[in-house]
Amino acid sequence: MGTESNISDEKFYNRKNEITLLKKLLSTLEENSSPAIMLSGIRGVGKTSLLKKIKNEMEKDYLIDYIDLTCIDIYQTGKLTKIDLINEFYKVWMETINNNGLKTIINKIKKYFKTKNFKIKEIISTEGYPIPLIETKDNYKKLSDFVLELPQKIYEQENNGIKGVIMIIDEFQALKDLANDLDNFLWLFRSVIQNQRNVAYIFSGSISSRDDMIEKIAGRKGAFGGRMLTIEINPFTKDTVYKYLKEKLPSLIFEEDGFERFYKCTRGIPHYVNTFAQLLEKNTPLDDKKIKKEFQNLLPFFAIHLINLWSDLTLREQKIVTSLSEGSLERKKIAEKLI
Numbered sequence: 159m160g161t162e163s164n165i166s167d168e169k170f171y172n173r174k175n176e177i178t179l180l181k182k183l184l185s186t187l188e189e190n191s192s193p194a195i196m197l198s199g200i201r202g203v204g205k206t207s208l209l210k211k212i213k214n215e216m217e218k219d220y221l222i223d224y225i226d227l228t229c230i231d232i233y234q235t236g237k238l239t240k241i242d243l244i245n246e247f248y249k250v251w252m253e254t255i256n257n258n259g260l261k262t263i264i265n266k267i268k269k270y271f272k273t274k275n276f277k278i279k280e281i282i283s284t285e286g287y288p289i290p291l292i293e294t295k296d297n298y299k300k301l302s303d304f305v306l307e308l309p310q311k312i313y314e315q316e317n318n319g320i321k322g323v324i325m326i327i328d329e330f331q332a333l334k335d336l337a338n339d340l341d342n343f344l345w346l347f348r349s350v351i352q353n354q355r356n357v358a359y360i361f362s363g364s365i366s367s368r369d370d371m372i373e374k375i376a377g378r379k380g381a382f383g384g385r386m387l388t389i390e391i392n393p394f395t396k397d398t399v400y401k402y403l404k405e406k407l408p409s410l411i412f413e414e415d416g417f418e419r420f421y422k423c424t425r426g427i428p429h430y431v432n433t434f435a436q437l438l439e440k441n442t443p444l445d446d447k448k449i450k451k452e453f454q455n456l457l458p459f460f461a462i463h464l465i466n467l468w469s470d471l472t473l474r475e476q477k478i479v480t481s482l483s484e485g486s487l488e489r490k491k492i493a494e495k496l497i
């Protein structure tokens with residue numbers, strides 16, 4: 159039991175239906191259809207853990223690339239541009255290719271940059287792949303076409319060995335930072351993926367289902383032209399949490415009302431369940447009163463989590479919440495306050 163996302167099989171619990179469904183959808187790659195999936199759910203519910211599990215289990219048959227957009231260095235500074243994004247996509251693909259020992263592709267890529275007269279910024283020496291320098295708009299266009307087409311190209315090169323290519327884009331709400339360039343980027347994405355038959359895309363992020371971003375990607379007029387399937391990951395049910403704790407942390411002894419309270423406090427969100435369960439006293443009966451008291455001690459931890467949730471909201475959503483801080487309002491009144 160832990161709070162990191164790359165959890166081992168031994169710690170990973172349940173999600174059997176979600177795993178079966180995802181695998182089934184992804185395996186349609188074998189019939190040359192490119193599934194596109196949007197995995198949604200609140201922060202801490204287990205999206206990343208699930209995706210990593212799928213990656214581990216399917217990696218023997220598929221080439222899988224996982225990218226967390228909030229891990230791009232530049233994202234932390236709040237200045238993410240489409241060039242950074244393309245560079246990062248490129249880097250992550252190169253690493254995936256390298257880790258899978260696909261040497262011939264690297265040689266082809268080197269040749270490509272040479273013939274297109276790209277300046278090379280550096281060669282990542284241990285792995286041996288070049289990092290091109292983007293100097294002009296034309297460079298950017300060429301490189302982005304190249305990078306977005308790469309997964310299909312890899313498949314065509316390697317199709318004896320793999321059943322398809324899967325690109326997982328986690329924390330995709332970070333794309334919002336592209337601001338005015340977002341539409342342009344998604345348009346480019348759309349024009350390239352339309353011709354791909356052996357690449358699956360999974361977008362995942364802690365984003366509200368009413369967010370504009372979802373429409374821009376998964377909507378009828380969005381980048382995936384309405385063929386995107388949405389899968390919502392829900393918190394664990396009461397029964398699941400009960401069985402989960404009994405199996406993984408048998409030293410927790412709940413009285414009946416203690417467990418009720420525990421579930422109310424954590425709402426079945428695995429991140430909360432794990433955090434709270436680890437901090438509770440072991441081998442002592444826990445009743446409602448005890449859980450309440452422990453929960454209060456833990457509030458500062460949860461406050462951090464709420465701050466993160468807050469930063470995921472759009473400015474408009476934040477304004478709606480603040481407008482309600484002094485009491486409930488009619489929709490019309492909220493709308494007036496937003497102006």
Ligand SMILES: Nc1ncnc2c1ncn2[C@@H]1O[C@H](COP(=O)(O)OP(=O)(O)O)[C@@H](O)[C@H]1O
Pocket residue numbers: 159160161162163164165169170171172173199200201202203204205206207208364427428429430432
């Ligand atoms: N299936 C699971 N079994 C056990 N623990 C889980 C499971 N899914 C998530 N967790 C726990 O919850 C934490 C948050 O999960 P994570 O996948 O990072 O959520 P999300 O990506 O939805 O924000 C993980 O670090 C892990 O401790």
Ligand SMILES: [Mg+2]
Pocket residue numbers: 163205206207328
């Ligand atoms: Mg995550």
